[in-house]
Amino acid sequence: MTANSGTGIAERVTGARRGDRVGDSPARPDGAQKTRGEFAFSSDLWMDGMLWGKTLRSPHVAAKIRSVDTAPALAIPGVRAVVTAADVPGRPTFGLDVPDQPVFASEVIRYHGEPVAAVAADHPEAARAAAAAIFVDYEPLVPVVDPEIALEASPIHPDGNVFRHLVIRHGAPDATGDVVVEGDYEVGMQDQAFLGPESGLAVPAEDGGVDLYIATQWLHVDRDQIAASLGVPAERVRLYLAGVGGAFGGREDVSLQIHLCMLALRTGRPVKMVYARDESFFGHVHRHPARMWYRHHASRDGDLVKVEARIVIDGGAYLSSSNAVISNAACFAPGPYRVPNALVEGYAVRTNNPPCGAMRGFGAVQVCFGHEAQMDKLAAALFMDPVELRLRNALERNDRLVTGQVLRGAVPVREVIRAAASHPLPPPPDPAGPVTARPGGAGATAGPEDVRRGVGFAVSMKNIAYSEGFDDFVTARLRLEAGVDGEAVATVSVATAEVGQGFVTLAAQIVREELGVARVVLAPPSTVDVGSAGSSSASRQTWMSGGALQLACATLRAELVVRAAELWECAATQCLFDDGDVVRAATGERLSVPDLLAPAPLETEHEFHHRPTRALDADGQGDAHLSFMFAAHRAVVDVDPELGLVRVVQIATGQDVGKAINPVQVTGQIEGGVAQGIGLAVMEEIVVTEGHVRNPSFTDYLLPTVLDMPDVLATVIEEPEPGAPYGAKGVGEPPTISSGPAVLAAIRDATGFPVTRAPVRPEDIALTWMRRTS
Amino acid sequence: MPPEGPATARSLGGPADGPAYVQADRYELLVNGTRRTVEDAWLGESLLYVLRERLGLPGSKNACEQGECGSCSVLLDSVVVCACLVLGVDAIGSQVETVEGLSADGDVAEIQAGLVDAGGVQCGFCTPGFVVAVHDLLRRTPLADEMAVREALSGNLCRCTGYGRILEAVRRVQRSRAVSDDSDGSDGGTGDGE
Numbered sequence: 002m003t004a005n006s007g008t009g010i011a012e013r014v015t016g017a018r019r020g021d022r023v024g025d026s027p028a029r030p031d032g033a034q035k036t037r038g039e040f041a042f043s044s045d046l047w048m049d050g051m052l053w054g055k056t057l058r059s060p061h062v063a064a065k066i067r068s069v070d071t072a073p074a075l076a077i078p079g080v081r082a083v084v085t086a087a088d089v090p091g092r093p094t095f096g097l098d099v100p101d102q103p104v105f106a107s108e109v110i111r112y113h114g115e116p117v118a119a120v121a122a123d124h125p126e127a128a129r130a131a132a133a134a135i136f137v138d139y140e141p142l143v144p145v146v147d148p149e150i151a152l153e154a155s156p157i158h159p160d161g162n163v164f165r166h167l168v169i170r171h172g173a174p175d176a177t178g179d180v181v182v183e184g185d186y187e188v189g190m191q192d193q194a195f196l197g198p199e200s201g202l203a204v205p206a207e208d209g210g211v212d213l214y215i216a217t218q219w220l221h222v223d224r225d226q227i228a229a230s231l232g233v234p235a236e237r238v239r240l241y242l243a244g245v246g247g248a249f250g251g252r253e254d255v256s257l258q259i260h261l262c263m264l265a266l267r268t269g270r271p272v273k274m275v276y277a278r279d280e281s282f283f284g285h286v287h288r289h290p291a292r293m294w295y296r297h298h299a300s301r302d303g304d305l306v307k308v309e310a311r312i313v314i315d316g317g318a319y320l321s322s323s324n325a326v327i328s329n330a331a332c333f334a335p336g337p338y339r340v341p342n343a344l345v346e347g348y349a350v351r352t353n354n355p356p357c358g359a360m361r362g363f364g365a366v367q368v369c370f371g372h373e374a375q376m377d378k379l380a381a382a383l384f385m386d387p388v389e390l391r392l393r394n395a396l397e398r399n400d401r402l403v404t405g406q407v408l409r410g411a412v413p414v415r416e417v418i419r420a421a422a423s424h425p426l427p428p429p430p431d432p433a434g435p436v437t438a439r440p441g442g443a444g445a446t447a448g449p450e451d452v453r454r455g456v457g458f459a460v461s462m463k464n465i466a467y468s469e470g471f472d473d474f475v476t477a478r479l480r481l482e483a484g485v486d487g488e489a490v491a492t493v494s495v496a497t498a499e500v501g502q503g504f505v506t507l508a509a510q511i512v513r514e515e516l517g518v519a520r521v522v523l524a525p526p527s528t529v530d531v532g533s534a535g536s537s538s539a540s541r542q543t544w545m546s547g548g549a550l551q552l553a554c555a556t557l558r559a560e561l562v563v564r565a566a567e568l569w570e571c572a573a574t575q576c577l578f579d580d581g582d583v584v585r586a587a588t589g590e591r592l593s594v595p596d597l598l599a600p601a602p603l604e605t606e607h608e609f610h611h612r613p614t615r616a617l618d619a620d621g622q623g624d625a626h627l628s629f630m631f632a633a634h635r636a637v638v639d640v641d642p643e644l645g646l647v648r649v650v651q652i653a654t655g656q657d658v659g660k661a662i663n664p665v666q667v668t669g670q671i672e673g674g675v676a677q678g679i680g681l682a683v684m685e686e687i688v689v690t691e692g693h694v695r696n697p698s699f700t701d702y703l704l705p706t707v708l709d710m711p712d713v714l715a716t717v718i719e720e721p722e723p724g725a726p727y728g729a730k731g732v733g734e735p736p737t738i739s740s741g742p743a744v745l746a747a748i749r750d751a752t753g754f755p756v757t758r759a760p761v762r763p764e765d766i767a768l769t770w771m772r773r774t775s
Numbered sequence: 776m777p778p779e780g781p782a783t784a785r786s787l788g789g790p791a792d793g794p795a796y797v798q799a800d801r802y803e804l805l806v807n808g809t810r811r812t813v814e815d816a817w818l819g820e821s822l823l824y825v826l827r828e829r830l831g832l833p834g835s836k837n838a839c840e841q842g843e844c845g846s847c848s849v850l851l852d853s854v855v856v857c858a859c860l861v862l863g864v865d866a867i868g869s870q871v872e873t874v875e876g877l878s879a880d881g882d883v884a885e886i887q888a889g890l891v892d893a894g895g896v897q898c899g900f901c902t903p904g905f906v907v908a909v910h911d912l913l914r915r916t917p918l919a920d921e922m923a924v925r926e927a928l929s930g931n932l933c934r935c936t937g938y939g940r941i942l943e944a945v946r947r948v949q950r951s952r953a954v955s956d957d958s959d960g961s962d963g964g965t966g967d968g969e
Contacts, residue, residue, distance in 0.1 A: 026894070028891045028892055028894075029891065029896060031899070032890070032891035032896045032899070033887065033888075033891055034899075035896050035899030035902045035903075036878075036886075036887035036888075036890050036891060036896060036899075036902050036903070036906055037834065037874065037875065037878045037887060037903075038832075038833065038834015038835065038836075038873070038874040038875050038878070038903040039834065039875075040899055041833075042833075042836070042899075042900060044833075044836075044837055045827070045833035047828070047833075124817065125824075126817055126819060126820075193934075194934055195898070195900075195934055196836070196838040196844065196846060196898070196900040196901050196932065196933075196934050197836075197838065197898065197900040198837065198838065244899075245898060246836075246838070246898050246899070246900030247897075247898040247900060247934050247935055248898075249934070275837065277840055278838070278839040278840060278841065435922055437922055437925075437926065438922070443926070500898060501897035501898025501899065501935050502897070503897065665893075665894040665940070666894060668894060668939070668940065669894045669897055669935070669936055669937075669939075669940050671937075672936060672937035672938070672939035672940065673897065673933075673934075673935045673936045673937040674937070675937055676934075676936075676937035676938070677934075698839070698841060698843070699838075699839045699841065699843035699844055699932065700841060700843055704932050704934065705937075706929045706930075706931075706932065706938075707925045707928045707929050707931070707933075707938040707941070707942070708925050708926065708929040710937055710938045710939070712939075713937065713939055
C-alpha cells in the first residue's frame with residue numbers, strides 16, 4: 002500500500018488463482034501483505050494534520066460524579082478539545098441491543114474504567130497528560146459486585162438489575178431418575194485479547210458528517226449507534242473497514258467509535274485513537290463469568306431422564322449481548338444429549354463489574370463446563386465409561402432439544418465423539434524428557450516423579466447465526482464485467498468484516514466455483530455502497546455472506562444463459578452453464594463469460610435471509626435456532642498436583658463442519674479455537690476484586706504461547722447441512738467450547754480432585770493436594 | 776468508493792510539532808540501511824512510535840507496547856528486540872532492521888511465503904513479529920528441533936492460529952533449506968547450544 006493510492010485502506014484485495022474453488026485451500030489474498038507489514042490495520046492509519054485522541058476513565062467501580070473540570074486539560078499546550086457527557090449532541094447512550102450505556106458517564110460511574118471524557122491533542126503524550134489533568138470530583142459508592150446479591154439489591158441502573166430471566170420447562174417437571182448427580186460449577190471472566198488494539202481514524206466531512214475508518218465486526222450497527230449519538234442522519238456517518246487485528250466477539254460493541262467521531266467534529270480535524278493494551282482491557286466487553294448448579298437424573302442403564310440447572314451469568318454494568326448469551330446458556334445447558342425432561346433457569350444480571358458480552362462460543366462455552374462435568378459424574382455413578390455414556394445419549398436427527406425444537410439438519414454427534422476418541426494417544430510422560438515438556442515448563446519446577454497423566458473428554462453444541470426471531474440477513478452485490486485484457490472480472494461488494502477468519506478467501510472461492518471466473522475482486526467493505534452484512538460472529542458469515550454470494554452468482558449465471566440463448570436464438574432451457582462457458586446443448590457451441598459480457602456488464606444485488614426463527618415462549622419452548630454445530634474434544638494433560646501445575650499434552654477433536662470449504666483455514670480455526678479453550682481452562686482470567694480489574698496487561702493476563710500449545714489432532718465430519726451453502730456450517734466457535742471442559746476433565750482424571758472452576762488456578766489443585774495429604 | 780481517505784503511516788512524518796512542554800529534538804537513525812532524520816521528536820518516544828508514526832514504517836506492530844507480545848520485533852544491531860521497549864534516541868548509532876527492510880531478503884521472503892502457504896496468517900497482526908523472530912532463529916540455528924523452535928518463538932503471541940500452522944511453516948522452510956543444504960554440503964546447528 003502506498004500513500005499516493007489516495008484511498009489508503011480502500012485498496013482492493015484480490016486473489017486470482019484459477020482452480021481455487023470450494024473444497025480447495027487457496028492462500029489468503031491478503032496474506033503476503035500481512036507478512037511484509039504492508040497490510041493497513043486500523044492502528045496504522047495516518048493523515049495530514051491529524052490529532053490523537055485519549056479517553057479518561059473512572060478509577061472507581063461505583064461513584065457519583067459531583068463535577069468535572071476540563072480547564073486544566075485545555076491549558077496544556079497542544080490540546081485541541083475535551084469532550085464529556087455534556088457535549089454528546091444526540092442520544093446520550095448506546096448499546097448493541099438496548100441503548101443503556103452512556104457514551105460518557107455524566108452522573109454515575111457503574112464500572113471500573115467507565116469513560117468520563119475524551120481529549121484530542123497534537124501528540125499522544127499531550128493527550129495522555131491532558132486526560133490525566135481533567136479534574137473529576139467523585140463520591141465513591143459501595144459497588145454491587147455479586148450477581149446473586151444484585152438480583153435482590155436496589156437497582157444500579159434505571160433499567161433494573163435483571164437483564165433477563167429465562168426458564169425452560171420441558172417434559173415432566175417431576176420426573177426422576179434412578180441415579181442422580183449434582184454439582185456447582187464456575188467460570189471466570191475471559192478476555193478476547195485480540196492483538197490489534199481498538200483503533201480508528203475519524204475525518205470530519207463537509208456535509209457535517211464524519212468518515213470513520215475502523216476495525217469492527219459489524220459496520221452498519223456501529224454506524225447506527227454513532228449516528229444516533231452524534232444526532233446526524235445515518236447516511237452522513239460513513240464507516241470504512243480498516244484492517245482488523247482479530248475480534249473474537251470483542252469488537253461487536255462500540256468502544257471508541259463515538260468518542261472519536263465527537264472529537265473529529267469538535268476539532269474539525271482528523272483524529273486517530275489507539276487504545277494501549279491496558280485501556281483495551283477496559284474498553285471492550287468480556288466473556289461472562291458464570292455460576293451454575295446442575296442436577297442430572299438418569300436411568301440405571303444410563304439414559305438421561307432429566308436435567309435441572311440454574312445458571313447465573315454476570316453481565317456487568319451494561320446490557321451488551323447478555324440477553325443472547327443467557328439464551329444460549331439456557332438452551333444448550335444439557336449439552337448435545339437427548340433429554341426428555343428439563344427445568345432450566347437462567348439469569349443474566351447487572352452488577353458493577355466490567356460489562357460482558359460477546360466472545361467466541363458465548364453462552365455455550367460456560368455451560369459446557371457444567372454439563373460435561375456432570376456427564377463424567379454420572380458415568381462414575383453408573384460405573385460406565387464416560388465416552389460410552391455420551392454415545393448412548395447423543396442427539397440424533399429428529400430428536401428434540403429441551404426447547405422443543407426438532408433437529409432437522411445434520412446431527413453427527415456420535416461421529417464427532419468417535420472421531421475424537423479414535424485419535425492415537427501420546428506416549429506416556431518421559432521422566433528423561435526435556436524439562437520444558439513438563440508442567441511448569443522452562444521453570445523446571447515439576448519433578449519428573451510427581452507428574453500424573455490424565456485424559457478427559459467433552460462434547461458440545463452451539464447455534465449458528467442469530468436466533469429467537471432476529472431478522473438475520475446479508476446484502477451482497479456482484480458485478481461481472483470484461484476487464485481491459487478481455488478476461489472476466491467479478492467484483493463482490495459486501496460489508497462483511499474480515500477479522501482474520503478468512504472470509505476474503507472463501508468469497509473468492511465461492512465466486513470461482515459458481516461462475517468459473519478466475520479474477521475475483523472484493524470491494525472494500527463500507528456502509529457507503531452496500532447494505533448490512535450483519536456481524537462477523539456466531540459462526541455465521543460462511544453461511545450468511547457465503548449464501549448471499551452464492552445466490553448472486555446463480556442470478557448472474559442465469560442471466561448469462563439468457564444472453565447466450567438470445568444470441569443463438571434458442572430457448573434458455575437449451576443452454577447450460579459449464580465452468581465459465583455457456584454451452585448450447587443441441588450443438589455443443591460455447592460462449593465464454595467474457596464473450597457474453599462484451600455488450601454490457603452484469604450486476605445483481607441480493608438480500609439473503611436465513612429461515613426465520615421464533616422467540617422462546619414463557620416455558621422456553623420454540624424453534625429459536627437456525628442450525629447447530631457439534632464438536633468433541635479429548636484432552637491429555639500432565640499435572641504436578643503438589644505445585645498445581647498443568648501442561649496440556651494433546652488435544653484430539655472431531656468437529657461437525659458440514660463441508661470444509663477451505664480445509665487449511667478450517668484447520669486454522671480449529672487450532673486457534675482450541676488455544677482459546679485451553680487458555681480459559683488453565684490460565685486466562687480477568688481478575689476482578691470488588692469490581693476492580695487487577696490484571697489489565699499481557700504481563701498479568703496470561704495467553705497461551707507456542708510453548709503452552711499442544712499438538713492438535715483434528716478430524717472434520719462433513720455431513721452436509723440442508724439449506725447451507727455447500728452444506729457448510731460455521732467452524733469458528735466449536736473448537737473453543739468443549740476443548741476447555743475436556744482439559745478440566747483430564748485434570749480431574751489425573752488428580753482425582755473435583756476441579757469445578759475454570760480457569761483452574763495452581764492453588765485450586767495445590768491447596769486440595771495439601772488438604773488431602775496432610 | 777470512499778472519498779479521499781487516510782494513508783497508512785507509510786506516508787512521511789507524523790504530527791508536525793510535538794508538544795511544547797516536552798523536550799523536542801532532531802536526530803538521525805539508520806533504518807533498513809538508510810539514514811533517516813527524525814524531526815522535532817519528543818525524546819520519550821519509543822523506537823516503535825518513531826518507526827510507525829514518524830518514519831512511515833508501520834509494519835512493526837503495537838499489540839501490547841510493554842514487551843510481552845513480540846509484535847513489534849525488530850533487529851537492533853542484529854539482535855531481536857521489542858521496539859516498544861527501546862527509546863528512539865537509544866537506537867542512535869545502531870542499525871535498525873524492520874520487517875519492511877527484511878522483506879527484501881530472499882531468506883525472509885521464503886519464510887513469508889511459507890507462513891502464507893501453510894495457513895500461518897489469520898488476522899496478521901502478530902505476523903510481522905513472527906517473520907522477524909523466525910528469521911532470527913533460522914539464521915542462528917537452521918536445524919532447530921521443535922522444542923527449540925517453540926522456545927525461540929515463545930516471546931511472540933498469536934491469538935488466532937494456536938501456532939499450529941506457524942510451526943508448520945517453520946518446518947516447511949527448514950525442510951526446503953535442508954534439501955538445498957544437502958546439495959552444497961553445509962551443516963547447520965540444531966539448537967542444542969541454546
